[in-house]
Amino acid sequence: MSALSIKNLWKEYGDQIVLENASIEIESRAFVALVGPSGCGKSTFLRLLLGQEQQTKGEILLDGTPLPKEPGPDRGVVFQRYSVFPHLTVLGNVMLGKELKASRFAARLFGAAKREVEDEARTMIAAVGLAGSEDKYPAQLSGGMQQRLALAQALIMRPKVLLLDEPFGALDPGIRAEIHTLMKKLWHEAPMTVVMVTHDMREAFTLATRVVAFDRPRDRPEEKLRYGATITRDIAIWPPRKAGEASLFRPDRDGPVSSKGQ
Amino acid sequence: MRWINTKPGQGARLTLALLPFLLLLAAYMIGSAERLADNPNDKLLPGLDALGAAIQRMAFTPDVRTGDYLLWTDTAASLTRLAAGLGISILIALVLGLVIGTLPYARAMLSPFVDAISMVPPLALLPILFIVMGLGEASKIALIVIGVAPIMVRDLALTALALPREMIVKAETLSASSWQIALRVVLPQILPRLITTLRLQLGPAWLFLIAAEAISSDSGLGYRIFLVRRYLSMDVIFPYVLWITLLAILTDILLDRLRIAVFPWSELEKGK
Numbered sequence: 001m002s003a004l005s006i007k008n009l010w011k012e013y014g015d016q017i018v019l020e021n022a023s024i025e026i027e028s029r030a031f032v033a034l035v036g037p038s039g040c041g042k043s044t045f046l047r048l049l050l051g052q053e054q055q056t057k058g059e060i061l062l063d064g065t066p067l068p069k070e071p072g073p074d075r076g077v078v079f080q081r082y083s084v085f086p087h088l089t090v091l092g093n094v095m096l097g098k099e100l101k102a103s104r105f106a107a108r109l110f111g112a113a114k115r116e117v118e119d120e121a122r123t124m125i126a127a128v129g130l131a132g133s134e135d136k137y138p139a140q141l142s143g144g145m146q147q148r149l150a151l152a153q154a155l156i157m158r159p160k161v162l163l164l165d166e167p168f169g170a171l172d173p174g175i176r177a178e179i180h181t182l183m184k185k186l187w188h189e190a191p192m193t194v195v196m197v198t199h200d201m202r203e204a205f206t207l208a209t210r211v212v213a214f215d216r217p218r219d220r221p222e223e224k225l226r227y228g229a230t231i232t233r234d235i236a237i238w239p240p241r242k243a244g245e246a247s248l249f250r251p252d253r254d255g256p257v258s259s260k261g262q
Numbered sequence: 263m264r265w266i267n268t269k270p271g272q273g274a275r276l277t278l279a280l281l282p283f284l285l286l287l288a289a290y291m292i293g294s295a296e297r298l299a300d301n302p303n304d305k306l307l308p309g310l311d312a313l314g315a316a317i318q319r320m321a322f323t324p325d326v327r328t329g330d331y332l333l334w335t336d337t338a339a340s341l342t343r344l345a346a347g348l349g350i351s352i353l354i355a356l357v358l359g360l361v362i363g364t365l366p367y368a369r370a371m372l373s374p375f376v377d378a379i380s381m382v383p384p385l386a387l388l389p390i391l392f393i394v395m396g397l398g399e400a401s402k403i404a405l406i407v408i409g410v411a412p413i414m415v416r417d418l419a420l421t422a423l424a425l426p427r428e429m430i431v432k433a434e435t436l437s438a439s440s441w442q443i444a445l446r447v448v449l450p451q452i453l454p455r456l457i458t459t460l461r462l463q464l465g466p467a468w469l470f471l472i473a474a475e476a477i478s479s480d481s482g483l484g485y486r487i488f489l490v491r492r493y494l495s496m497d498v499i500f501p502y503v504l505w506i507t508l509l510a511i512l513t514d515i516l517l518d519r520l521r522i523a524v525f526p527w528s529e530l531e532k533g534k
């Protein structure tokens with residue numbers, strides 16, 4: 001289970017109100033796309049979910065309990081940039097989370113424990129289509145491959161919630177389509193809820209089960225500071241998308257659904 | 263074609279690189295020849311044969327009094343001090359730079375202090391060091407450390423602080439503790455910069471070493487230069503200066519090679 005419950009959320013930076021009274025219930029296994037004009041607070045909202053910043057008012061519950069005040073392994077993240085570590089190879093990047101979790105002091109594994117994590121990491125790397133690039137450094141990968149790596153690195157931790165901030169915004173259209181297919185597959189297979197910020201409507205409607213729009217109800221220049229953005233639209237995709245199930249009407253619409261999907 | 267778009271080929275590049283050196287050498291030889299023509303006993307710009315003789319005497323003939331080959335014992339003495347000073351500085355810089363760059367509390371406490379210390383002119387402290395630590399090795403090594411460590415600390419702390427916040431957050435979502443972030447995320451990413459900052463501090467380190475050796479020592483390259491200055495022995499001073507420069511250049515090149523060999527990713531990230 002991984003349901004998010006956001007109640008009357010406010011976020012202010014000094015005098016500026018960025019988010020104003022945003023409330024939304026996100027059911028477990030949903031794929032929510034957040035859209036809205038640039039600068040309206042989508043990334044801010046995501047940072048609050050991540051625990052990177054604290055809300056001014058309101059609460060965020062994950063499965064009924066308030067979020068801890070800092071990021072943790074229950075919430076994975078992929079940013080548009082800087083999501084992977086330049087000093088680690090592809091394999092090293094994907095293994096890192098497991099190593100950190102298993103070895104609290106040395107932060108490294110050796111011997112059999114290491115081989116086990118390595119096998120798991122290789123499987124994950126293959127699942128995102130990076131097989132053969134295990135020994136490359138991020139600087140040797142294309143933008144699309146780097147984002148695949150970032151996904152693999154986040155997903156190996158089996159997060160309850162995956163947060164994505166315009167993860168594919170910098171990619172070419174062709175590459176983006178390929179990675180959309182991958183994203184659908186991953187969402188079908190991993191038991192997680194996804195919240196993705198995007199400025200691409202097409203992407204939002206291709207991937208999401210729900211498209212949620214942020215906007216400022218009052219946006220005259222003199223009102224900008226005192227009124228923040230809030231949720232103005234909440235559109236459920238129809239016919240509905242369900243994690244782990246092929247679409248009833250167009251079975252290929254929602255990408256590859258493996259038999260073991262749940 | 264614009265000048266900014268014309269590039270020298272391989273051969274032209276080598277020639278151009280050598281040109282200033284050759285011009286300097288030619289200027290020296292002309293000056294030397296003219297002065298020697300005026301006065302065969304001139305000591306200011308010795309000719310190549312005099313320089314060769316001095317090198318032969320300092321490097322390949324045992325000293326009559328001690329039996330040492332002076333250039334090599336001087337070099338060993340200086341390099342030992344330099345290595346000790348830089349080694350201690352590296353340790354200080356790594357630990358403080360890492361701590362200041364990762365922990366806000368440590369930053370609040372140490373950053374203003376290190377900034378202030380780095381502004382103290384090290385040479386002004388030299389008399390104090392001699393008084394407190396005596397005239398032995400400790401004060402010379404301490405001068406190098408005081409001279410270069412604060413800058414290295416600041417440089418590494420800035421490098422750590424400049425890491426994108428996203429990376430730190432990502433590590434947190436991978437269950438990293440503060441210690442693990444320092445160890446696996448920040449430290450490896452400031453190590454290449456450590457080598458670069460060390461390269462940049464080689465010049466100041468030599469400066470402080472020679473200053474300390476000039477004032478009090480019985481061996482070392484700086485000591486020798488200031489000793490023979492009394493006899494206007496330019497034939498010894500010039501080769502010594504050249505030798506010190508050569509050592510510094512070699513260290514600089516080797517350190518950069520080391521960085522590329524040990525941290526290949528840091529070279530890949532360049533120009534990004």
Ligand SMILES: Nc1ncnc2c1ncn2[C@@H]1O[C@H](COP(=O)(O)OP(=O)(O)O)[C@@H](O)[C@H]1O
Pocket residue numbers: 013018036037038039040041042043044045
């Ligand atoms: N750390 C911060 N301090 C002050 N203002 C901020 C900060 N982060 C974001 N803002 C402001 O909050 C608003 C929303 O920013 P952001 O969430 O990045 O928008 P979006 O992702 O929707 O483009 C912007 O006006 C921005 O200037």
Ligand SMILES: [Mg+2]
Pocket residue numbers: 042043044
């Ligand atoms: Mg944004």
